[in-house]
Amino acid sequence: MVPWQDRAAAKRAQLHASIPSAWLLPASTLAAPPSDVRSIPRSSGILSELELKITEEDNAAVILEKIRSREWSSEQVTLAFCKRAAIAQQLTCCLTEILFDRALKRAKELDEHLETTGEVVGPLHGLPVSLKEQFDIEGVESTMGFVSRIGHNSSSSAVLVSLLESLGAIPHCRTNIPQTLLSDESTNNVFGRTLNPSNTSLTAGGSSGGEAALLAMRGSPLGVGTDLGGSIRKPASFTGLYSLRPTSRRLPYAGASNIFAGAEALESVLGPMANSLESLEVFMKAVVGAKPWEWDSRVIEREWKEQEEEGRKCFAIMRWDGLVRCHPPIERALDEVTEALRKAGHEVVDWEPLDHAGAQEIVSKIFDSDGGEDVKQWLGDSGEPIMPQVFTSQHPAMSAHESWQLNKKRDEYRQLFLKTWLATATSTQTGRPIDAIICATAPHLAAPHLESPRPGGLITYTTVWSLLDLPCYTFPVGVVDEQKDPQPLAGAYTPVSEVDKENWEGYSPELYKNAPVVLQVINPRRFREDELLGLGGDIEKALGR
Structure with a gap:
């Protein structure tokens, strides 16, 4: 048998060889890049001025309109994003499959259709879209970041891929993930480690870290990630993106590859990631408008509803989860958003965390419930070892009865949250329950690269909302500022645990230079992504954007 290291190296070489030579960066650039690599696409000379303009347009709706009006052709747009994705790959290791030739061929076909008929094929006509490695494409190799899967070509496309293509979207690449998907660091033995474009000494997060890095490099106008316990929200937070974690079964997941496929105690969901709120809306309106419940039997039938101005809202701010205090830039962001919302006329109240320790215990046991068997199956007999950054099972597999008891605890927690949320109607000035909760996605900024799993106490800012299966949205507030976010004075805060102490004392503005500061918004009502x-629009207006 060929050693697993040789198989992985051959796959990486194949990926690199698929980048056109004219799009390769000079060896001198790659040998000593700056820590912030986001400016290199502009200075590289590889993209024309038009291609730079196209790829630096954050609003997918604007790109679609320019294609529809024929100011830009789909081929021009697709070529521009393919070039920028190629540059992003060389600097951040964000891609797993390069589909440039396939994408450009489809772009030409769509341009010819528009020229001949005067009509677009759908609401996403001609728009390049990047996809997390999980989304199988017929005839395209799908490794899922496992050596055992090298050489595996998908026999059919994931439902989402087929649906997007029917709407006119053009998949132009797939993006990197952690081995097993179970890590805050997107690294695997096949493709390597994804770097954060803002500061390459920091993680881009996981498990949608490749997608996040690509979008932060403007190598795609719209991407699709997945989220089990924070795998869309944390990478988006660490790289400064807008993103949406929908309610489970809101969007079509059928046909996609996944760890824990078949497990239903805590379900993975798919959702859009982008550089603007408007781009998330483009994706959701198009996909939900295509009646995904007719594509995937598990999707809930609920139309997208346009939102009208309803006046004053009540936002609740959760400053910490009761376990680990947030880094100073995150606390500053919460203060700034609170002030902006109040100035805009909205009500802002506090939200007390609801037993996040107990919730995390449930989540951890759910992750552990198969005793690690699914991961063993994915690893196969390749000889590939588990990487040190991966969450691994710590307990034997549960019996069916034991898993039922765990589901009962999950449902009890959901009932407690529902009761607590409804009770807020008695204390708000609007006379109804709070409209949303705003909090961090993690108590820390994008962390230095990991060599071990994150402690459970550091992940409850996302896992709790996954346990409750509530829709969540992330939005950028700013970046670390050395003047506004100095390192706290020794003794200024007494940590409540060793994890809290390590997180608090680990912050410094120098270490986290250029790190984005992003918050998340949670809707207490399921399936209300619209x-x-x-509400995200209300926040944007309050922030003057």
Whole structure:
């Protein structure tokens, strides 16, 4: 048998060889890049001025309109994003499959259709879209970041891929993930480690870290990630993106590859990631408008509803989860958003965390419930070892009865949250329960690269909302500022645990230079992603954007 290291090296070489030579960066650039690599696409000379303009347009709706009006052709747009994705790959290791030739061929076909008929094929006509490695494409190799899967070509496309293509979207690449998907660091033995474009000494997060890095490099106008316990929200937070974690079964997941496929105690969801709120809306309106419940039997039938101005909202701020205090830039962001919302006329109240320790215990046991068997199956007999950054099972597999008891605890927690949320109607000035909760996605900024799994106490800012299966949205507030976010004085805060102490004392503005500061918004009502993005619009207006 060929050693697993040789198989992985051959796959990486194949990926690199698929980048056109004219799009390769000079060896001198790659040998000593700056820590912030986001400016290199502009200075590289590889993209024309038009291609730079196209790729630096953050609003997918604007790109679509320019294609529809024929100011830009789909081929021009697709070529521009393919070039920028190629540059992003060389600097951040964000891609797993390069589909440039396939994408450009489809772009030409769509341009010819528009020229001949005067009509677009759908609401996403001619728009390049990047996809997390999980989304199988017929005839395209799908490794899922496992050596055992090298050489595996998908026999059919994931439902989402087929749906997007029917709407006119053009998949132009797939993006990197952690081995097993179970890590805050997107690294695997096949493709390597994804770097954060803002500061390459920091993680881009996981498990949608490749997608996040690509979008932060403007190598795609719209991407699709997945989220089990924070795998869309944390990478988006660490790289400064807008993103949406929908309610489970809101969007079509059928046919995609996944760890824990078949497990239903805590379900993975797919959602859009982008550089603007408007781009998230483009994706959701198009996909939900295509009636995904007719594509995937598990999807809930609920139309997208346009949101109207309803006046004053009540936002609740959760400053910490009761376990680990947030880094100073995150606390500053919460203060700034609070002040902006109040100035805009909205009500802002506090939200007390609801037993996040107990919730995390449930989540951890759910992750552990198969005793690690699914991961063993994915690893196969390749000889590939588990990487040190991966969450691994710590307990034997549960019996069916034991898993039922765990589901009962999950449902009890959901009932407690529902009761607590409804009770807020008695204390708000609006006379109704709070409209949304705003909090961090993690108590820390994008962390230095990991060599071990994150402690459970550091992940409850996302896992709790996954346990509750509530829609969540992330939005950028700013970046670390050395003047506004100095290192706290020794003794200024007494940590409540060793994890809290390590997190608090580990912050310094120098270490986290250029790190984005991003918050998340949670809608307490399931399946109301339309309302959630409407609330996101209220926040954007309050922030003057």
